[in-house]
Amino acid sequence: MKKLLLFFMLLGMGTPLFAQETAEQDRTQQQLDSLNQALHEMSARIDDAEQDENNRVIWKNRAKYFNISYVRQELTPDFGSTLTDAMETLGVSAKVKSDMGVALSWGKTFYLHKKPLARMIKFGIDWSWMDFNYAKYSSEGYMDEYNKEYVSGSSMHQLEYGMSFGPSVTINPVHRLKISGYFRVTPSYSLLYANETLYHHYATFFNTGFAVAWNVISVGCEWRWGNAKYKGLMFDENSLSDDELEGLEDIPGLGDIFSDVAKQKFKTKSMRVYLSFRF
Numbered sequence: 067m068k069k070l071l072l073f074f075m076l077l078g079m080g081t082p083l084f085a086q087e088t089a090e091q092d093r094t095q096q097q098l099d100s101l102n103q104a105l106h107e108m109s110a111r112i113d114d115a116e117q118d119e120n121n122r123v124i125w126k127n128r129a130k131y132f133n134i135s136y137v138r139q140e141l142t143p144d145f146g147s148t149l150t151d152a153m154e155t156l157g158v159s160a161k162v163k164s165d166m167g168v169a170l171s172w173g174k175t176f177y178l179h180k181k182p183l184a185r186m187i188k189f190g191i192d193w194s195w196m197d198f199n200y201a202k203y204s205s206e207g208y209m210d211e212y213n214k215e216y217v218s219g220s221s222m223h224q225l226e227y228g229m230s231f232g233p234s235v236t237i238n239p240v241h242r243l244k245i246s247g248y249f250r251v252t253p254s255y256s257l258l259y260a261n262e263t264l265y266h267h268y269a270t271f272f273n274t275g276f277a278v279a280w281n282v283i284s285v286g287c288e289w290r291w292g293n294a295k296y297k298g299l300m301f302d303e304n305s306l307s308d309d310e311l312e313g314l315e316d317i318p319g320l321g322d323i324f325s326d327v328a329k330q331k332f333k334t335k336s337m338r339v340y341l342s343f344r345f
Contacts, residue, residue: 121181124238125188128279128344130174133286135340137167139201141224141258144293144331162222167201169338175234186238192248194230199254199290199336220261224334228254230273244279246286256294256334263327269294271334277342284342291335298327 142161173194182188203222232250239245250273258265275288 124242124244125177125182128244128282129177131172131284131342131344133169133171133340133342135169135171135288135338137164137169137199137201137336137338139164139167139224139334139336141201141203141222142333142335144333162203162205164201164203164224167199167336169199169340170196171198171230171340172196173230175236182238188236188238190234190236192230192232192234192250194250194252197226197228197230197252197254199226199338200224201336222258222260224256224258226254226256226269226271228252228271230271232273242281244284245276246279247274247276249274252290252292254292256296258296258332262300264299265296265330265332266299267294267296269334275338277340279342279344282344284344286340286342288338288340289336290338291333293331293333295329295331297329300325300327 140161140163145160171194173192173196175190175192177188177190179188201224203224205220205222230250230252232248234246234248236244236246252271252273254269254271256265256267256269269292271290271292273288273290275286277284277286
């Protein structure tokens with residue numbers, strides 16, 4: 067009986083101590099949970115800040131581009147399907163290849179969403195407000211056996227100035243490395259000078275290519291093609307000869323210096339390898 071009474075007395079004394087210990091453990095656990103929650107929120111804020119900084123450095127601060135290109139270009143007169151087929155049958159090609167060429171383009175990529183998809187992909191619209199392309203061609207001289215005289219070689223110059231726009235996709239797989247691909251439409255005004263004739267007309271070109279960028283420096287390659295039916299103006303040197311100019315009233319106008327020639331359709335194909343600066 068005494069032992070049973072002693073057991074209940076000890077049990078009564080231990081219950082408040084057990085309850086106090088349990089409450090203390092609950093408070094400790096709550097404090098640990100609060101600390102873990104605070105650390106999680108702080109880590110999330112740091113991660114968001116790092117993402118915002120990366121988005122600024124990698125994407126926003128590298129949206130503009132300035133490209134300097136080396137151009138290899140082909141120019142082909144289009145004489146109509148009948149004559150062209152006959153020339154191909156005979157193995158004759160009117161295609162000429164450029165001796166050299168250069169292109170400059172300057173523009174900006176407007177991304178369609180603020181944060182990259184999967185933290186690495188962004189879609190955008192490229193707008194180049196300047197697209198300048200120049201190519202020089204030359205032909206070798208030859209002996210005209212019929213007239214028994216040597217015909218010297220000639221050179222041609224082709225120049226386009228336009229603006230381009232179109233969709234692009236950019237991938238940032240690691241650190242500051244970016245890989246992009248694009249397709250652009252380039253409305254242009256084209257000039258072609260050949261055999262003392264100036265050809266000119268509006269032309270629509272298409273550009274597609276890719277680039278690999280690391281920070282500011284980028285290298286890329288693109289293909290460009292288009293055609294136009296050019297109007298022609300032939301320069302008349304005789305209109306400016308001293309023998310024809312006897313007074314101010316004899317000074318020729320533009321209509322006397324240039325005469326219209328038949329329209330001619332030309333096809334243009336280019337490959338441009340470029341060095342780009344992104345800023």
